[in-house]
Amino acid sequence: MTVPDDVVAAASRAWNWVPPNATKVETDEYLLLRMPEWFGIGLELMRLDPVRPVDVVVDEVLGHAREFGLPEVNCWVKLHNDPSLHDVFQQRGGVLDETLDVFALDLAPGAPDLGVPGSLELRWATDLDTMRDNLLVAAEVFGDSMPPEDELLAEVERAQQDAVAGSGSVVAYLDGVAVGCGGLSLVDGVARLWGGAVREDARSRGAYRAVLDARLRRGLERGATMALVKGRIQTSGPILRRAGFEVYGQERSYLVPL
Structure with missing residues (x-):
């Protein structure tokens, strides 16, 4: 719908x-x-x-x-x-x-079948090692730097608190190496999907779909009725369209x- x-x-x-x-x-x-x-x-x-x-x-x-x-x-x-x-x-x-x-997806019918490869492992970033992997992937893709160690520890503490409500970041691993990540915030029944990123050398291997699938399913588990994404036109855009998301305009x- x-x-x-x-x-x-x-x-x-x-x-x-x-x-x-x-x-x-x-x-x-x-x-x-x-x-x-x-x-x-x-x-x-x-x-x-x-x-x-x-x-x-x-x-x-x-x-x-x-x-x-x-x-x-x-x-x-x-x-x-x-x-x-x-x-x-x-x-x-x-x-x-x-x-x-600006993409949106009605979650009333449930999560779409994204055909996630079984070769990928997904971990939610609620410990220091996974959080470091999460931020390393994001920094590489978005051109940021790594925060200092005390901020990493603070991020883990915030992530553990957010996980109670279902929010957080998930990391995709391929052969034990972190290759993708993405965040989820649940607000008033809306699953806000942000920070989706895949390392360039690991693209076209299903990492973005895996991260998307994990966030949609957690959103549904926590009662979300709509998913909202602000996605890059040339990278995440085509995947989101194939997943059933519709475009409502641009920012x-x-x-x-x-």
Whole structure:
């Protein structure tokens, strides 16, 4: 079945990820994040809901962004934003950085058959070794660095707490080597699927499907009625479509110089 557009739009709008160590500049109109040092992108405008004229609000945000002393800020145009916002960021020198499709899947019929290869082993990252593997794969694919050891330990502690509610990250292993990972957050009946990544030399061997399958099944076990993914068009997109996900629009980010 198809999930109604307004349901997907509301769930997408409510999804704003804030890392535990991020510094927030937040008002009712925007959410600007200074990401932890080990993230590949230092500054992100995660949410923009202007009440005042959009030019005024954007310039205010850029003023706050300059206070962090970084060369650029990554500004997102979300599914619910007015399309004119693309022009606003481009007028300030913004260069398109990433385009994501917003995918949703009705989970009422159950999980799709993804044909997961039996050669892959799946482990949820609730111990130090698996968490390290999880973050190593993600860092390699997304261009981040590894966090310090004390942050790894903190991640494990948070993961153990999240596991009680069913949320967490799962890692795929091939011949004992971590090759893929992906995260799951359960919020108000929505299985938010994030951070899906597979090492380049292990692609086309079923790792993404295995990670996707594990997260969908855990979401169903915990009562999720819809899965939501913001996926890269050329990598995860084709797999998600084959799994039955439908596209509801796109989100784009612009690197705006400071």
